Structure formats: C-alpha cells, structure tokens
Amino acid sequence: MMIVIVNHSIKMDGNSCSIYNYLFQLFITRKYDNYEVVIYGDSKAFAFYKNKFEQSFFCSNVKISFISKSYIGLKRLNDYCNVKTCLLGEDEYLYISHDLRLVTFSVSNIYKGVLIARDMYDVCLYTRKGALTGLIGLSLPDAYVTQLLRKSIKTAFNLVRYELGFLxxxxxxxxxxxxxxxxxxxxxxxxxxxxxxxxxxxxxxxxxxxxxxxxxxxxxxxxxxxxxxxxxxxxxxxxxxxxxxxxxxxxxxxxxxxxxxxxxxxxxxxxxxxxxxxxxxxxxxxxxxxxxxxxxxxxxxxxxxxxxxxxxxxxxxxxxxxxxxxxxxxxxxxxxxxxxxxxxxxxxxxxxxxxxxxxxxxxxxxxxxxxxxxxxxxxxxxxxxxxxxxxxxxxxxxxxxxxxxxxxxxxx
Incomplete structure (x- = not known):
C-alpha cells in the first residue's frame, strides 16, 4: 500500500477534477495494489473525492482519510503518514499539491522506532507476554496520532493474549x-x-x-x-x-x-x-x-x-x-x-x-x-x-x- 497526500481545499480553486484525474493515472501506472489517499484540506474536498472513489470501479482499492488544514493538522498529517508508512513496511510516501506537483517524502528516522511494533508479536507469544509494554511510553508530537497508534497496538496484541489462552x-x-x-x-x-x-x-x-x-x-x-x-x-x-x-x-x-x-x-x-x-x-x-x-x-x-x-x-x-x-x-x-x-x-x-x-x-x-x-x-x-x-x-x-x-x- 502507498500513502498519497492530496493538499486541496475546494474553496482554494477549481482543480478538483484535474487532481482526481491525476490521481487516477497515478493509481493505474504505479506498482502498488492498494492506496490510502489522505485529503489535507477542507470537508468539501474530502466529500468530493470520497464520492468519486466510491463511484469508480477502478478505485475500489483506495481508502480515503481526512485531516483538516491547520497548524495542528499539519503536525497530525506528518505524524500519521510517517507512522502509517512505517507500519506498511515502506520507506516513502507521496504528496500532490493543489497545482499538481508530485513530491516524494522519505520516512523520517525519528519514526523508525514504530517498527518495533511490527516485530514483537512472536517475541511476546514465545515468552508468554500478552502486552507490548515497551511502547507504552511512545509519544509522538501529536497526541491524537499517539492515541491511534497505542489503540492499534493494543488491538493487534490482543491476539497474543487470546493465543496464549488457547495454547x-x-x-x-x-x-x-x-x-x-x-x-x-x-x-x-x-x-x-x-x-x-x-x-x-x-x-x-x-x-x-x-x-x-x-x-x-x-x-x-x-x-x-x-x-x-x-x-x-x-x-x-x-x-x-x-x-x-x-x-x-x-x-x-x-x-x-x-x-x-x-x-x-x-x-x-x-x-x-x-x-x-x-x-x-x-x-x-x-x-x-x-x-x-x-x-x-x-x-x-x-x-x-x-x-x-x-x-x-x-x-x-x-x-x-x-x-x-x-x-x-x-x-x-x-x-x-x-x-x-x-x-x-x-x-x-x-x-x-x-x-x-x-x-x-x-x-x-x-x-x-x-x-x-x-x-x-x-x-x-x-x-x-x-x-x-x-x-x-x-x-x-x-x-x-x-x-x-x-x-x-x-x-x-
């Protein structure tokens, strides 16, 4: 899966259809089977793209998320895309500006500690530890994204507890x-x-x-x-x-x-x-x-x-x-x-x-x-x-x- 950021607000300009067509070409020419499009803009832009993706047969492999454009939203966007890309096992994510410029961002090294979450399942299972205590103290600049990550870790590691109860x-x-x-x-x-x-x-x-x-x-x-x-x-x-x-x-x-x-x-x-x-x-x-x-x-x-x-x-x-x-x-x-x-x-x-x-x-x-x-x-x-x-x-x-x-x- 590839993360793609779309920086667009409907009230900013009338390029919505052009950006959607650009995204469509991107999806059919890249090697990835699935995409997550993060709309960084306003709710009208999110509603527009969400409706477009849901109606298109060729975009059935696309998830869409929304982060409101603001100072706090920018920090949240940075955290979210870096953490999600790490969890996917990728090294980079894409950014599309409202004027159709495509930029590739590499995952920042400060987020690489998130990779521990992907590699701890077997360790917890074999040592009969049902919780990932090592990541409890993990704190990202945005508290909301930190909360999402901890919730996801807890969900995934519930399977460890269940597996131990089974074995x-x-x-x-x-x-x-x-x-x-x-x-x-x-x-x-x-x-x-x-x-x-x-x-x-x-x-x-x-x-x-x-x-x-x-x-x-x-x-x-x-x-x-x-x-x-x-x-x-x-x-x-x-x-x-x-x-x-x-x-x-x-x-x-x-x-x-x-x-x-x-x-x-x-x-x-x-x-x-x-x-x-x-x-x-x-x-x-x-x-x-x-x-x-x-x-x-x-x-x-x-x-x-x-x-x-x-x-x-x-x-x-x-x-x-x-x-x-x-x-x-x-x-x-x-x-x-x-x-x-x-x-x-x-x-x-x-x-x-x-x-x-x-x-x-x-x-x-x-x-x-x-x-x-x-x-x-x-x-x-x-x-x-x-x-x-x-x-x-x-x-x-x-x-x-x-x-x-x-x-x-x-x-x-």
Missing part, C-alpha cells in the same frame, strides 16, 4: 500436558473463552481485512468441531477421532514450546503427541479402549497364550501394540529413532533424569513423530486429520499482526 489452558501449567490421566485431560480441555474472544475481536474491529476474518473464522470452525467431538466422546468413548484432533492441538503447543526454547518439554510433548494419536488409532482398530480415567490395551499374553485387556502403563506399551497392529512394515531406522526420542525424554527432567535437552533433540523428536503420523495417514486405513488440519491452519504470525496494525491505525 495453555487455565490454569497455565506445563505439567497439565503430561500428568493428568488421558480421558480426564481430554475432557478438561475447553475453548469457550477462546471462541468468545475471537468472535468478539471480529465484531469490535470492523477494519480488519476479509482475509484476517477468514483466518479467525477458520479457528472458530476448528474449535466448534473439536468441542462437538469431545461432547460425543464423553458419551461414547469408542469415538476415536477426538484423539486425532487433540494430538493436532498438542502439535501446535509443541511448536510453540520449540520456538520458546523449552526443548525438554518439547521432547516430552512430542512423545505425548504420538501416544495420543496412536491411542486414537488403536481405539479405531479395537486394540485400545478408555476404561475410567485410564486407557486399556488389548495385548497378547504369551504365558497364557491369549489376549487380555491391560492398562496402557505409558508410551512404550502403546507403541508396542501399534507396531503389532499397523498393517505396513515400519522402517527399522524409524523404529530406532522412536527409541532414541523415548530415551531422550527419559533422561530429561520430564522423564526419569535431569539432563537438559537441546534444540537438535527437540527437532529430531518432532520430525520423527510427524514422519510416523504422515505414514499412518497415507495408509488406506488411516484418517488424514493432520494433513487436513495442517493445510487449513493459519498461524497468527507477524504478517497478520502487521495487517491488523495497518488496518486499525486509521484517522477516519
């Missing part, structure tokens, strides 16, 4: 991912607050783009589908699809743990992802079933020479039954990698040891788990839940945060 269930406790019994952990998951926050976010922020709304609506659709599965599962524990959705949810958490440099917990959660996914697979194959708050496995007893239902007792038993049940052979090197990941987990503080784990250990864990899940889902008997969700899922990253900052930082 880390209340109470926020890492041990929740690892210590609660299988069925109890699943039934305690609740996204009601997250769903309400997202719906309210869309309702209150009319200026966010249609694409961002689609991202948010896709999140709500996932939550609705997952929640409906949990309700069905609570009455019929033979419904195994909920385990695949929950494993995907753990996968999202695991990615955040890796980015947060919590490598030991990332490895342990990787094991939890695979255990949860395989539990769903084995329930579907009638080799596992929930029993109270535990999972039981249908395992062959070599001493008694018959099958019997026994408590899962951990990942090792679930993995053993899966290898026995899976109709396709698993590569020996892949099985070896699973053993390696399990050994890493057991040596960490979340297993039976105290060794800190590294980024390479966490990366190996996630890659191994995803390779096995991908292999299962390519099998004719598998359900491609992960593939489907990975294609549909959109991370709320810096690009979306930038989009929201730009959309909500508007003077009119």
């Amino acid at each position: 880390y269930q209340v109470p926020v406790d890492d041990s929740f991912l690892l210590a609660v019994d299988e069925k109890e952990r699943l039934l305690r998951v609740s996204f009601q607050n997250y769903r309400s926050f997202l719906n309210d976010f869309v309702f209150r922020n009319k200026r966010i783009s249609d694409q961002t709304k689609e991202y948010i609506n896709a999140r709500v659709a996932y939550i609705d589908e997952f929640d409906s599965m949990i309700r069905v599962y609570e009455g019929d524990t033979n419904k195994s699809d909920v385990y695949f959705y929950y494993a995907f949810y753990l996968y999202l958490i695991c990615q955040n743990l890796y980015d947060s440099k919590k490598y030991s917990l990332c490895v342990s959660t990787s094991i939890r992802i695979l255990e949860t996914y395989l539990t769903g697979y084995l329930i579907g194959a009638s080799r596992a079933k929930p029993d109270g708050s535990r999972i039981k496995l249908h395992r062959y007893n070599h001493k008694k020479c018959n099958y019997e239902w026994v408590g899962a007792g951990g990942f090792g038993n679930v993995w053993e039954i899966f290898v026995d049940e899976f109709p396709l052979s698993l590569d020996a090197s892949l099985i070896s990698k699973v053993d390696k990941v399990k050994d890493l987990r057991n040596k960490s503080i979340y297993g039976h040891g105290y060794n800190p784990l590294t980024a390479s250990s966490a990366q190996l864990s996630m890659e191994t788990v995803m390779t096995i899940i991908s292999k299962i889902e390519k099998d004719a008997s598998g359900k491609p839940v992960f593939e489907k969700m990975k294609c549909k899922w959109v991370c709320f990253n810096k690009s979306i945060q930038k989009e929201i900052l730009v959309d909500t930082f508007a003077i009119s």
Whole structure:
C-alpha cells in the first residue's frame, strides 16, 4: 500500500477534477495494489473525492482519510503518514499539491522506532507476554496520532493474549500436558473463552481485512468441531477421532514450546503427541479402549497364550501394540529413532533424569513423530486429520499482526 497526500481545499480553486484525474493515472501506472489517499484540506474536498472513489470501479482499492488544514493538522498529517508508512513496511510516501506537483517524502528516522511494533508479536507469544509494554511510553508530537497508534497496538496484541489462552489452558501449567490421566485431560480441555474472544475481536474491529476474518473464522470452525467431538466422546468413548484432533492441538503447543526454547518439554510433548494419536488409532482398530480415567490395551499374553485387556502403563506399551497392529512394515531406522526420542525424554527432567535437552533433540523428536503420523495417514486405513488440519491452519504470525496494525491505525 502507498500513502498519497492530496493538499486541496475546494474553496482554494477549481482543480478538483484535474487532481482526481491525476490521481487516477497515478493509481493505474504505479506498482502498488492498494492506496490510502489522505485529503489535507477542507470537508468539501474530502466529500468530493470520497464520492468519486466510491463511484469508480477502478478505485475500489483506495481508502480515503481526512485531516483538516491547520497548524495542528499539519503536525497530525506528518505524524500519521510517517507512522502509517512505517507500519506498511515502506520507506516513502507521496504528496500532490493543489497545482499538481508530485513530491516524494522519505520516512523520517525519528519514526523508525514504530517498527518495533511490527516485530514483537512472536517475541511476546514465545515468552508468554500478552502486552507490548515497551511502547507504552511512545509519544509522538501529536497526541491524537499517539492515541491511534497505542489503540492499534493494543488491538493487534490482543491476539497474543487470546493465543496464549488457547495454547495453555487455565490454569497455565506445563505439567497439565503430561500428568493428568488421558480421558480426564481430554475432557478438561475447553475453548469457550477462546471462541468468545475471537468472535468478539471480529465484531469490535470492523477494519480488519476479509482475509484476517477468514483466518479467525477458520479457528472458530476448528474449535466448534473439536468441542462437538469431545461432547460425543464423553458419551461414547469408542469415538476415536477426538484423539486425532487433540494430538493436532498438542502439535501446535509443541511448536510453540520449540520456538520458546523449552526443548525438554518439547521432547516430552512430542512423545505425548504420538501416544495420543496412536491411542486414537488403536481405539479405531479395537486394540485400545478408555476404561475410567485410564486407557486399556488389548495385548497378547504369551504365558497364557491369549489376549487380555491391560492398562496402557505409558508410551512404550502403546507403541508396542501399534507396531503389532499397523498393517505396513515400519522402517527399522524409524523404529530406532522412536527409541532414541523415548530415551531422550527419559533422561530429561520430564522423564526419569535431569539432563537438559537441546534444540537438535527437540527437532529430531518432532520430525520423527510427524514422519510416523504422515505414514499412518497415507495408509488406506488411516484418517488424514493432520494433513487436513495442517493445510487449513493459519498461524497468527507477524504478517497478520502487521495487517491488523495497518488496518486499525486509521484517522477516519
């Protein structure tokens, strides 16, 4: 997007149509897909151009703003165009005078600190900080523009708070991912607050783009589908699809743990992802079933020479039954990698040891788990839940945060 200032008051001269035609030529000959025209003049000029843009099919990609011509307005114009250009990631904006002179202005260095706002989303998310406290003290010469910027930052960073509430269930406790019994952990998951926050976010922020709304609506659709599965599962524990959705949810958490440099917990959660996914697979194959708050496995007893239902007792038993049940052979090197990941987990503080784990250990864990899940889902008997969700899922990253900052930082 390019910012274009039009310096024009209707009472000054009769060049309105000439300026509009000049703008039109500018739009169709420049490389930018979208423009924001800031009318620096009087209300009659703003009304004229607004009406023209709304009636023109070719100017559907043009936003229009208005700043009244005055001493205070000039300071506001300078602040607004510099800050907005920074947020857009551009280095310059354009100025058209009432006598059709085109001037290019570069963003002043004193506004470059605004770029921090565009780059802080991931930092806040990975460090679990829900507010951009570093910019609270940011003060521009014009108080009104400062207020706009702070409001835009707050709007964008609300998504950080919502994301944290989604990734880390209340109470926020890492041990929740690892210590609660299988069925109890699943039934305690609740996204009601997250769903309400997202719906309210869309309702209150009319200026966010249609694409961002689609991202948010896709999140709500996932939550609705997952929640409906949990309700069905609570009455019929033979419904195994909920385990695949929950494993995907753990996968999202695991990615955040890796980015947060919590490598030991990332490895342990990787094991939890695979255990949860395989539990769903084995329930579907009638080799596992929930029993109270535990999972039981249908395992062959070599001493008694018959099958019997026994408590899962951990990942090792679930993995053993899966290898026995899976109709396709698993590569020996892949099985070896699973053993390696399990050994890493057991040596960490979340297993039976105290060794800190590294980024390479966490990366190996996630890659191994995803390779096995991908292999299962390519099998004719598998359900491609992960593939489907990975294609549909959109991370709320810096690009979306930038989009929201730009959309909500508007003077009119």
